[in-house]
Amino acid sequence: MTKKIVAYKALPSDVEAYLRAHAEVVNIDPKNHAAFVEALTTADGAIGASIKISPDMIEGAHRLKALSTISVGFDQFDVQDLTRRGIVLTHTPDVLTESTADTVFALILASARRVVELAEWVKQGNWKASIGEACFGVDVQGKTLGIVGLGRIGGAVARRAALGFRMNVLYTNRSANEQAEKEYGAKRVELDELLAQSDFVCLQVPLTPETRGLIGANELQKMKRSAILINASRGPTVDENALVDALKNGTIRGAGLDVFEQEPLPADSPLLAMKNVVALPHIGSATHETRHAMARNAAENLIGALNGTLTQNIVNPDVLAR
Known part of the structure; x- marks a missing residue:
């Protein structure tokens, strides 16, 4: 019997052709919620991104064996519920590491050197004489970078920092990252020490109950007044109201943000009115090359999961033990 796959995100033509060589593919616009849920009831698998798939949406999806998200993050799913139902969840952790680390470092440089703010200032015709201190930024070279969560992306950021910018790297992680310690001189410390010593604090953690609101008013108060917060992980890891207050009050120097509590960021967000925010x-991973590789990887994950041959990129491997 031909397997049926629901694609709830537009896929590159070659990736869709790959899926069609293995299964029947039904393209669904997830904004049409009823049609999406209906399609899942007769599907063996589904592939997409950026859409929350809650337990009630798959209540009638008795054939469903695998879900493949075109992302490294999987906070759009109730993993425990999927495991209970025997549904494999796959993600794409490796292919986006370097492009996301590039974005993180772009935020570090742009925030430190006020790149966005000053580029706009020039475009507005304000550059009429040699610049003075009003346009100065701060150095990145030789500073201390604190990375909260030293996994794949955090490790790639540490490599750029230590080898490219001779930065001193501190990190917190559930376990020691021996490669980063050996190759980049990274030092594992407690969060309080990282906050107190770092010139740049970079969040690279997944969104879990433990990391939600990880950086709040208390943590921001522990940072240097000259420090810059970088978040390209998940928006809710930072208490946004506390961050706004800290930026207004000079508790910290600035922030470079690629993620927010609410996305898209509302036009009336106070963050958008602040010169010290990028x-x-x-x-994060939004390059032509990386997004194509992610879609291909997700498609291969899905077919592998449906065929019972997949051994990697599985969020809930406990399902296989069953």
């Missing part, structure tokens, strides 16, 4: 529209 705000990006969640572009």
Whole structure:
């Protein structure tokens, strides 16, 4: 019997052709919620991104064996519920590491050197004489970078920092990252020490109950007044109201943000009125090359999961034990 796959995100033509060689593919606009849920009831698998798939949406999806998200993050799913139902969830952790680390470092440089703010200032015709201190930024070279969560992306950021910018790297992680310690001189410390010593604090953690609101008013108060917060992980890891207050009050120097509590970021967000904030529209892995590789990887994950041959990129491997 031909397997049926629901694609709830537009896929590159070659990736869709790959899926069609293995299964029947039904393209669905997830904004049509009823049609999406209906399609899942007869599907063996589904592929897409950026849409929450809640337990009630798959209540009648008795054939569903695998879900493949075109992302590294999987906070759009109730993993425990999927595991209970015997549904494999796959993601794409490896292919986006380097492009996301590039984005993180772009935020570090742009925030430190006020790139966005000053580029706009020039475009507005304000550059009429040699610049003075009003346009100065701060150095990145030789400073201390604190990375909260030293996994794949955090490790790639540490490599850029230590080898490219001779930065001193501190990190917190559930376990020691021996490669980063050996190759980049990274030092594992407690969060309080990282906050107190870092010139740049970079969040690279997944969104979990433990990391939600990880950086709040208390943590921001522990940072240097000259420090810059960088978040390209998940928006809710930072208490946004507390961050706004800290930026207004000079508790910290600035912030480089690719993620927010609410996305898209509302036009009336106070963050958008602040010169000391670089705000990006969640572009972490958004390059032509990487997004294509992610879609291909997700498609291969899905077919592998449906065929019972997949051994990697599985969020809930406990399903296989069953």
